[in-house]
Amino acid sequence: MQEKYVPRLIEKKWQEIWAERKSFAMGRDIRKPKKYILEMWPYPSGHLHMGHVRNYLLGDVLARYYRMRGFDVVHPMGWDAFGLPAENAAIKDGVHPAIRTRENIASIKSAIVSLGYSYDWALEATSCDPDYYRWNQWFFLKMREMGLVYRRFSRVNWCGVSLNGSTPCLTVIANEQVTDGVCERCESKVVDKEMPEWAFRITKYSAELLDALDGLTAWPDRIISAQRMWIGRSAGAEVDFKVEGHDGSIRIFTTRLDTIFGCTYLVVAPDERSVRLSTSAQRPAVQAFVDAMAAKSKTERTAEGAEKNGVFTGGYARNPFNGRLIPIFVANFVLSDYGTGAVMGVPGHDARDHEFAVKFGLPIVDVIASPDRDADEGSLFTGEGTLVRSGDYDGLTSAAARMAMTAWLVSEGIGAASVTWRQKDWGFSRQRYWGTPIPIIYCDECDPEKQGISVPFEQLPVLLPDIEVDKVLTGKGEPPLAKVPAFVNAPCPKCGKMGRREVETMDTFVDSSWYFGRYLSPGFDGAPFEVAKAKRYLPVDVYVGGPEHAVMHLLYFRFWTRVMKQLGLCEIDEPITRLVTQGIVNGHDGRKMSKRWGNVVSSLDLVERVGADAARMYVLFAGPPERDFNWSDAQVDGASRFLRRVWALAYALRGAGTAPKSAVGRVLAMQRATHKTIQRITTAIERLSFNTAISAAMEFVNTLYAVAEPHTPDEVAQLRASIRTLCVLLTPFTPHFANEVAEAYGEKVPLEEHGWPTFDPELVEDDVIPYAVQVMGKLRGEVMAPRDATEAQVRELVMADTKVTAVLSGRAIRKFVFVPKRLVNLVVD
Ligand code: ANZ
Numbered sequence: 001m002q003e004k005y006v007p008r009l010i011e012k013k014w015q016e017i018w019a020e021r022k023s024f025a026m027g028r029d030i031r032k033p034k035k036y037i038l039e040m041w042p043y044p045s046g047h048l049h050m051g052h053v054r055n056y057l058l059g060d061v062l063a064r065y066y067r068m069r070g071f072d073v074v075h076p077m078g079w080d081a082f083g084l085p086a087e088n089a090a091i092k093d094g095v096h097p098a099i100r101t102r103e104n105i106a107s108i109k110s111a112i113v114s115l116g117y118s119y120d121w122a123l124e125a126t127s128c129d130p131d132y133y134r135w136n137q138w139f140f141l142k143m144r145e146m147g148l149v150y151r152r153f154s155r156v157n158w159c160g161v162s163l164n165g166s167t168p169c170l171t172v173i174a175n176e177q178v179t180d181g182v183c184e185r186c187e188s189k190v191v192d193k194e195m196p197e198w199a200f201r202i203t204k205y206s207a208e209l210l211d212a213l214d215g216l217t218a219w220p221d222r223i224i225s226a227q228r229m230w231i232g233r234s235a236g237a238e239v240d241f242k243v244e245g246h247d248g249s250i251r252i253f254t255t256r257l258d259t260i261f262g263c264t265y266l267v268v269a270p271d272e273r274s275v276r277l278s279t280s281a282q283r284p285a286v287q288a289f290v291d292a293m294a295a296k297s298k299t300e301r302t303a304e305g306a307e308k309n310g311v312f313t314g315g316y317a318r319n320p321f322n323g324r325l326i327p328i329f330v331a332n333f334v335l336s337d338y339g340t341g342a343v344m345g346v347p348g349h350d351a352r353d354h355e356f357a358v359k360f361g362l363p364i365v366d367v368i369a370s371p372d373r374d375a376d377e378g379s380l381f382t383g384e385g386t387l388v389r390s391g392d393y394d395g396l397t398s399a400a401a402r403m404a405m406t407a408w409l410v411s412e413g414i415g416a417a418s419v420t421w422r423q424k425d426w427g428f429s430r431q432r433y434w435g436t437p438i439p440i441i442y443c444d445e446c447d448p449e450k451q452g453i454s455v456p457f458e459q460l461p462v463l464l465p466d467i468e469v470d471k472v473l474t475g476k477g478e479p480p481l482a483k484v485p486a487f488v489n490a491p492c493p494k495c496g497k498m499g500r501r502e503v504e505t506m507d508t509f510v511d512s513s514w515y516f517g518r519y520l521s522p523g524f525d526g527a528p529f530e531v532a533k534a535k536r537y538l539p540v541d542v543y544v545g546g547p548e549h550a551v552m553h554l555l556y557f558r559f560w561t562r563v564m565k566q567l568g569l570c571e572i573d574e575p576i577t578r579l580v581t582q583g584i585v586n587g588h589d590g591r592k593m594s595k596r597w598g599n600v601v602s603s604l605d606l607v608e609r610v611g612a613d614a615a616r617m618y619v620l621f622a623g624p625p626e627r628d629f630n631w632s633d634a635q636v637d638g639a640s641r642f643l644r645r646v647w648a649l650a651y652a653l654r655g656a657g658t659a660p661k662s663a664v665g666r667v668l669a670m671q672r673a674t675h676k677t678i679q680r681i682t683t684a685i686e687r688l689s690f691n692t693a694i695s696a697a698m699e700f701v702n703t704l705y706a707v708a709e710p711h712t713p714d715e716v717a718q719l720r721a722s723i724r725t726l727c728v729l730l731t732p733f734t735p736h737f738a739n740e741v742a743e744a745y746g747e748k749v750p751l752e753e754h755g756w757p758t759f760d761p762e763l764v765e766d767d768v769i770p771y772a773v774q775v776m777g778k779l780r781g782e783v784m785a786p787r788d789a790t791e792a793q794v795r796e797l798v799m800a801d802t803k804v805t806a807v808l809s810g811r812a813i814r815k816f817v818f819v820p821k822r823l824v825n826l827v828v829d
């Protein structure tokens with residue numbers, strides 16, 4: 001080792017040694033138990049963001065730790081390489097998305113390598129490779145056979161209207177990507193658009209996905225509750241309200257059937273039906289309202305705080321329970337694709353209904369009494385209670401009333417108990433270029449209904465065609481692939497006549513739904529992955545990523561795993577055992593790191609300045625994984641200083657050394673500190689408390705410095721042994737540093753191949769132990785005694801304790817009961 005710690009000189013060296021020795025390879029020893037440590041794969045945007053650095057570090061510490069604990073660890077990395085940013089950039093500057101993506105992957109990869117992550121690069125997978133996306137197409141075809149893929153017309157969020165000069169994505173986007181009617185990504189206006197799309201029938205699994213949440217005991221609570229909300233099971237009832245002067249009726253869905261005597265109007269969603277229901281006098285107003293609503297996105301229209309708005313249709317319906325005739329409205333807050341698309345208005349007991357009734361001067365009737373409600377007539381009470389003004393049902397509790405009322409509905413044949421789910425099927429077709437082509441051909445002859453004919457399996461992959469960027473990626477008009485005749489024109493798989501290929505591509509969430517399987521055998525060409533590998537390595541033991549993926553990705557992941565099981569690819573239902581969601585790395589100013597704020601810290605600059613190990617140490621030390629933290633250059637320097645301090649000590653004492661001959665005095669104290677540190681760091685890592693693991697290491701170094709000038713050969717020997725152990729313990733955190741120092745202390749192989757140290761339980765016990773002091777069986781005080789103190793020594797300490805002597809007040813001791821390491825009891829006259 002050099003006298004001076006120069007990270008640049010050692011980091012490359014160890015990275016090369018690891019690569020050479022394949023230190024991180026999956027299956028180095030398959031007799032060992034497995035651990036699969038996974039971090040969410042990145043979209044290769046070109047540079048490694050600090051959020052990524054932290055994300056991968058959290059996984060890396062575990063991967064390195066478990067390897068040293070004797071596990072066969074899988075720790076892969078790959079690229080979520082399809083997607084909009086590369087395509088949008090191409091529209092701007094004409095660089096082909098494939099070229100840009102390759103460049104970005106190369107630069108992000110070198111940044112990753114420079115930080116010393118322990119990835120098995122032989123497992124690398126890239127979603128824009130035909131070798132990868134052909135399996136998306138394979139899944140599509142299999143799932144179509146299973147009835148899990150279908151084509152539907154639906155109202156979608158269309159990012160398509162420029163706002164303040166924005167460039168719209170011109171594609172369908174998910175609800176979650178819309179904030180206040182604006183696209184999260186490009187800040188363009190999002191509108192509702194009716195169009196055909198491909199969808200996965202994920203709702204077939206809603207109940208299963210919900211029930212299985214109970215088994216995910218190592219997932220963060222907030223992710224579980226976000227998924228529960230998202231799936232949104234609502235148990236209630238459906239009720240038919242006969243429309244006056246029509247044969248038909250309107251079926252509503254309610255979770256509060258007990259409030260039906262308080263229903264004073266009906267509301268339907270703004271769509272075709274509402275126009276049909278309207279009287280000729282009201283029709284123009286209703287039509288105008290429906291049109292106005294169509295120009296807004298669903299999220300904007302139904303946002304919690306949005307003003308309730310509506311129009312009277314002119315029609316009336318009859319409440320089947322009390323025969324009351326009530327007006328029918330159309331309103332913005334009713335969704336056409338939830339429940340039955342119609343709601344009974346109960347303004348006494350529902351906040352939205354209340355607001356609406358006040359606005360339109362509709363009657364408000366209270367039908368639920370409760371000791372804790374405000375008795376004002378016309379007030380709002382949303383809780384449960386006892387029924388009043390509800391005919392035969394008066395006096396029943398809300399719950400009992402719902403049962404009795406549902407039974408009556410069934411007996412009359414005008415309703416039933418019903419469960420509604422918030423979760424929708426997953427619409428996955430996108431009108432963009434840079435994605436997986438959907439393997440479908442349309443043929444006028446064989447497929448006049450335009451259902452789409454599946455491309456036969458043996459014709460996969462349907463390759464994404466190369467394009468002339470400036471002609472195809474214009475950001476205008478039809479989907480890009482429609483402008484590539486060589487792609488579009490393809491023979492019909494059934495009749496051989498010229499047909500047309502599907503020009504939409506798949507949502508990139510398809511790519512990320514099964515990549516954890518592909519990593520296990522990325523070159524395999526017989527199936528998405530080798531079944532035997534999946535059997536050995538799945539499920540993923542620990543998955544680390546951002547909490548922003550709480551619902552979509554993590555739900556699709558779980559859905560896809562169930563499908564893979566049905567296809568015989570794996571034997572698990574749930575892909576992830578333990579989920580870790582990490583906090584955000586903010587800039588030094590507390591704002592999210594962003595070019596806009598000029599507070600971005602570049603990982604390349606950082607490694608250049610302080611080295612990978614100090615960078616790793618700082619990021620891990622800055623706070624518990626799930627917590628946000630603000631960047632601090634001063635603390636980066638602190639980490640760097642710590643490493644230099646350890647280096648200096650290690651350099652001064654360097655040498656292989658032998659074991660100390662006897663362990664007494666300072667040697668014993670050092671041994672104790674060493675074993676205590678092993679214990680503390682081990683338990684901290686198991687609890688993912690990496691910051692406390694690092695502080696344990698720091699305290700340990702202080703202890704060693706306290707004896708830095710050793711006197712006896714045994715002390716020197718012990719110091720060397722302690723430093724060597726410290727290196728082993730630091731390997732998951734500062735691997736290059738630890739290896740370089742350990743080498744100078746006689747380690748022959750990289751520490752990655754070293755076992756994790758164990759501690760001697762005897763040595764981690766505290767040096768002083770509290771003894772409870774009782775007098776006549778009553779607790780009177782406590783004394784601290786050395787661990788190995790004799791009865792006589794403890795007695796001496798007790799007799800010197802003023803609290804105890806005060807209680808004794810001179811009385812003679814008849815008996816001294818001594819329970820080693822626990823308590824003493826004094827029996828007095
Ligand atoms: C009457 C009522 C009275 C309601 C009351 C609630 C409280 P969750 O729990 O989210 O499932 N609803 C039903 N279909 C709707 C739609 N398509 N668009 C908007 N709102 C709809 O909510 C179920 C409740 O949401 C239903 O119960 C209905 O209002 C409303 F004191 O019926 B309720």
Ligand code: ZN
Nearest residue numbers: 443446492495
């Ligand atoms: Zn045909």
